[in-house]
Amino acid sequence: MDQDEKIADALSRLVRWAIRVVPKQMSMTAMSTLSTLSSGPLRISELADREGAAQPGMTALVNRLETSGHVRRAPDPSDGRATLVHLTTQGQRDLDARRAARTAALRTEIERLPAEHRAALAGALEAIDYLTAGVDKPND
Amino acid sequence: MDQDEKIADALSRLVRWAIRVVPKQMSMTAMSTLSTLSSGPLRISELADREGAAQPGMTALVNRLETSGHVRRAPDPSDGRATLVHLTTQGQRDLDARRAARTAALRTEIERLPAEHRAALAGALEAIDYLTAGVDKPND
DNA sequence: CTATATACATAACGCCGTTATATAGTTGAC
């Protein structure tokens, strides 16, 4: 097993570990959709595209998020067929809280690490930024 | 934002990135259950405990895995109430294949990285090992 | 004006998980 494969295996384990450590919250797609909406309202189909989901799945998700008060539907004034999905104030608040909870859970684990391990992870920050260039930053 | 929080955020993004990059395959619980079974047959309830699932959920999962030929039910000779779940040869083969596919997908991405970033990640291997000490290694 | 394309909703399905409950087998007190 060479170095790159060791890294790949370590990332695999890291994912399973993170999923155990981080509180369940809502689905990845739901969180990501709220995050996307925090930049402004979007149509159902546009959301579906951005989240890599099918349109009916996004319709169902928006229904649930509407029921839970995270988003609100409004007609698109420029197109009678379309619906604009808006993030509600409560949706924004909840998104922030869940992100904070996620970070706090990971942080607790990181703080347990010996200094040299924390330093090693800090040294990999740029590499992780590079690798995850396509992923939304928390402050989007 | 201090160093530890930066690391927590980076890990957050890394995990979401990895989940996007890796092919969907089967559910985490299904993969993990097959992995657990590769050390030997176990009861439904023991599996549920180890995977952190409720017993009826594990019964349903074993049903699906049985239908797909990954596992096989056998009576427990020492207890008429219990069922021993065995990994089939096909289940073991499939588990190996999916693990290989997962590693290959991550590896492809890692190989794209500049040498210094790969080195930085290699430097964090021990830290990741430490962090994920409780997670099953791929070769269990 | 009509044909086609678009945006969304709905229906039917499957996977994945939950809690509450039923059934069958085991075990211990008497």
Next chain:
DNA sequence: GTCAACTATATAACGGCGTTATGTATATAG
């Protein structure tokens, strides 16, 4: 040995999450 209590699994009913196939209303091009 019998019976009550416990245990292992299964079943039922539900909800979240996603899919494809299809229906309906609006928009738009010719």
